[in-house]
Amino acid sequence: MIIQAFPSGPFATNAYIVACPITRKAAIIDPAPGSFPALSSFIEKNQLIPDKILLTHTHWDHIGDASLIKEKYTIPIYVHELDKENLELPGSDGLPCWISIKGIKADHLLKEGDIVPVGEVQFKVIHTPGHTPGGVCLYSDKEKVLLSGDTLFQGTIGNISFPTARPHLMWDSLAKLAKLPKETLVYPGHGPSTTIGEEDWLPNAKRIFGN
Numbered sequence: 001m002i003i004q005a006f007p008s009g010p011f012a013t014n015a016y017i018v019a020c021p022i023t024r025k026a027a028i029i030d031p032a033p034g035s036f037p038a039l040s041s042f043i044e045k046n047q048l049i050p051d052k053i054l055l056t057h058t059h060w061d062h063i064g065d066a067s068l069i070k071e072k073y074t075i076p077i078y079v080h081e082l083d084k085e086n087l088e089l090p091g092s093d094g095l096p097c098w099i100s101i102k103g104i105k106a107d108h109l110l111k112e113g114d115i116v117p118v119g120e121v122q123f124k125v126i127h128t129p130g131h132t133p134g135g136v137c138l139y140s141d142k143e144k145v146l147l148s149g150d151t152l153f154q155g156t157i158g159n160i161s162f163p164t165a166r167p168h169l170m171w172d173s174l175a176k177l178a179k180l181p182k183e184t185l186v187y188p189g190h191g192p193s194t195t196i197g198e199e200d201w202l203p204n205a206k207r208i209f210g211n
Contacts, residue, residue: 006039148188
């Protein structure tokens with residue numbers, strides 16, 4: 001698998017490209033504000049064929065350049081149903097935002113257990129509500145790779161104090177991730193990569209981070 005992070009925007013949000021080295025097909029994950037030039041340059045330089053946009057959730061720092069990507073490559077956008085409203089009407093989630101973001105409609109609605117192909121690479125959708133109602137992680141069992149969005153970071157979890165957060169659901173979401181193989185590489189929405197094994201506090205997340 002080809003995977004490359006592009007920290008972008010005011011919160012250094014990790015936009016990602018994941019691609020199949022055989023077919024050259026690629027998915028763009030969480031195109032953050034200002035990520036468009038770097039994403040498109042990487043695609044062209046590596047002769048990739050983008051065929052979808054995948055969103056782990058729809059906070060504005062993860063969707064800022066989604067409309068630019070969609071318009072340039074004419075590709076569908078995937079999001080969980082419970083987060084689609086904020087994609088269509090950015091800011092409807094109540095988060096303060098000081099940049100203008102064009103709303104767009106989702107082409108495909110994700111749900112728990114869906115399999116999303118990127119060429120010959122397959123990602124399973126894990127619904128992980130908590131940070132947002134429709135937050136998802138994307139897991140490749142063959143590659144042992146998890147794109148965790150803002151559910152799990154190195155050493156910590158996503159903010160559960162935002163207006164549309166679901167704190168009581170976060171603990172079950174993290175418990176799902178704790179069951180993944182310890183060698184699973186985790187690529188989060190912010191900060192450096194980690195592994196499930198390194199985050200050995202996961203089974204105790206509620207005691208550590210709960211109120």
